[in-house]
Amino acid sequence: xxxxxxxxxxxxxxxxxxxxxxxxxxxxxxxxxxxxxxxxxxxxxxxxxxxxxxxxxxxxxxxxxxxxxxxxxxxxxxxxxxxxxxxxxxxxxxxxxxxxxxxxxxxxxxxxxxxxxxxxxxxxxxxxxxxxxxxxxxxxxxxxxxxxxxxxxxxxxxxxxxxxxxxxxxxxxxxxxxxxxxxxxxxxxxxxxxxxxxxxxxxxxxxxxxxxxxxxxxxxxxxxxxxxxxxxxxxxxx
Numbered sequence: 001x002x003x004x005x006x007x008x009x010x011x012x013x014x015x016x017x018x019x020x021x022x023x024x025x026x027x028x029x030x031x032x033x034x035x036x037x038x039x040x041x042x043x044x045x046x047x048x049x050x051x052x053x054x055x056x057x058x059x060x061x062x063x064x065x066x067x068x069x070x071x072x073x074x075x076x077x078x079x080x081x082x083x084x085x086x087x088x089x090x091x092x093x094x095x096x097x098x099x100x101x102x103x104x105x106x107x108x109x110x111x112x113x114x115x116x117x118x119x120x121x122x123x124x125x126x127x128x129x130x131x132x133x134x135x136x137x138x139x140x141x142x143x144x145x146x147x148x149x150x151x152x153x154x155x156x157x158x159x160x161x162x163x164x165x166x167x168x169x170x171x172x173x174x175x176x177x178x179x180x181x182x183x184x185x186x187x188x189x190x191x192x193x194x195x196x197x198x199x200x201x202x203x204x205x206x207x208x209x210x211x212x213x214x215x216x217x218x219x220x221x222x223x224x225x226x227x228x229x230x231x232x233x234x235x236x237x238x
Contacts, residue, residue: 004116005082005087006088006115006117007079007082007107007110007116007117008089008118009090009097009117009119009120010030010031010089010090010122011023011027011095011120011121012044012093012097012122013204014094014095014123014204014205014229015204015206015229019051021204023121024121026120026121027120028053030120031049031053032053033087034087034088035060035061035086036063036089037062037064037088037091038066038078038090038091039090039091039092040067040097040101040102040103041065042065045091046063048091049061066078066102066105066106072105075106075109082110090103090107095122095125096119096122096123096124099124099126100126100142126231129172129200129203129231129233130170130233132200133198133210133212133235134196135196135198136168139167139168139169139170141163142172143171143172143173145173145176146173146175153186157187157190157191160173160234161192164235164236171233171234172232172233173232173234174232175232177225177226177227177228178226180225180226181223181224181226184218184232187232187234188215188218189219191215191234192215193216193219194216195234195236196213196234196235196236197214197218197233197234198210198212198233198234198235199232200230200231201228201229202230203229
């Protein structure tokens with residue numbers, strides 16, 4: 001690693017995936033040379049770094065948390081080590097930092113200051129589920145969490161249906177894991193039965209399941225995705 005400071009974005013395994021199964025050796029090599037980290041959660045970050053290399057002395061590292069509780073006014077100061085010539089590693093709780101993740105705020109500041117940002121290879125539930133769905137991979141949108149309010153959720157369903165039919169755009173979204181089953185039932189009740197739903201669960205982990213069916217079939221199928229990290233994709237081939 002040369003002396004030029006960079007902001008490295010380190011993907012993290014999702015669930016019980018072994019580090020060596022989902023991350024390149026190059027990522028681990030870089031991690032060994034970094035002393036400053038911005039992390040979504042201190043405990044999970046420490047566990048991740050130890051999984052990368054047990055010889056890493058965690059207590060000698062500098063770590064600061066950046067999550068939904070962080071005051072936006074505090075984000076810029078997290079880049080101070082870069083002004084002193086040190087690279088920084090960004091680590092989320094799972095998957096890719098800065099994608100549906102508060103790390104994006106730090107990246108925005110780094111870009112505005114002209115620092116080099118280096119995204120690294122690793123698991124992304126959004127892309128992996130899209131790859132396994134059979135849906136349009138050239139035009140898609142990630143909607144994040146859908147509204148909880150029934151009226152707002154209905155409006156969002158209507159918006160997604162329009163994008164699918166008018167733009168042939170795959171719609172991708174997530175739900176709080178304990179509400180996964182309820183979301184599938186809601187989609188089956190409210191949307192046309194010929195629309196296809198892909199349920200991608202526990203991606204890259206021991207219980208991985210990626211299943212695409214018409215909503216009419218989902219309505220008659222027995223399933224249980226309760227409390228399992230899951231991502232949903234909606235599309236219609238016609």
